[in-house]
Amino acid sequence: MTAIQRLLVPLDGSGLAEAAVGLAAFLARRLGAELVLLHIVERRPPERVHGEPHLRTVAEAEAYLERVAARLKEQGVTARTHVHAGPEVDVAAAIAAHLPEQAGDLIVMSTHGRGGMRGWVLGSIAHQVVRRRCPVLLVNPETPGGPPEAVSRVVVALDGTPTGEAALPLAAAIAAGCGLPVRLVTVVPSVGALGPEKRPVATFLPGATAAMLDLEVGAAADYLRDTAERLKAGFRVDVSYEVRRGDPVSELVKVSGRDVLLAMATRGRYGLAGLWEGSVSARVLAASRGPVLLVPAM
DSSP: OOOEEEEEEESSSSSTTTHHHHHHHHHHHHOEEEEEEEEEEEOOOOOTTTTOOOOSSSHHHHHHHHHHHHHHHTTTTTEEEEEEEEESHHHHHHHHHHHHHHTTTTEEETTTOOHHHHHHHHOOOOHHHEEEEEEEEEEEEEEETTSSSSOOOEEEEEEEESSSTTTTTHHHHHHHHHHHEEEEEEEEEEEEGTTTTTTHHHHHHHHHHHHHHHHHHHHHHHOOOOOHHHHHHHHOOOEEEEEEEEHHHHHHHHHHHHHEHHHHESSSSSHHHHTTTTHHHHHHHHSSSSSEEEEEEE
């Protein structure tokens, strides 16, 4: 098991961006990891971001990050700051590039809460960072009850394929390091929830389709049982599992929550392309009730 040693937290000076700091601090304390507070100086920075003054110079950014770091250190969190002077046009690319540069294991950042699916279709810095194929833990500042500052369990969504397991090692490492239980979830669609590519067959052969899906439930349970045993042996974590039926997005949203870290693999297609392809991860992210860990499938 590889220890998680360093978390990268991008900040732009806004309260919305800081919504990710609480959860990042919780993970850092539990994991014994270091937080790197990052700001990328933009080539043409706006005067305000989300109604608040935007960090426009290196000096402003350094002073701001040091204030945040000082608060974290008072809470027993190891934190340091890094200002990339740039200036950069592509902030998302710069954030992604700093993960290996800073020897980081995970980016923890706010989605900036831009209102459901519309924000993901139109794009955001967080959306663009995910597309750079980095492991990213996303925190929605508009989470009911306030942005999460701790989690009590880890839920990993799996689809039974090797690429679908991309998030499993990192999610298990977080759970093991934080002493959290893991629940593995696979959703077998109901006939009515099948995607457009399978819907014509279901329309003409509803009985056969239903029988096929029932068989998939048994296969999914066997797969989850075997995967749970692997996790228990490799990470020494408490693991349970369940097979759910219905629409994959709706069922995964149901198991999300303010204190649940929901982990998923992503194949990197978001925005309109992801919607056209029926991207489950993009739609779950837009509707999730808690933090979502996205790990790219290589």
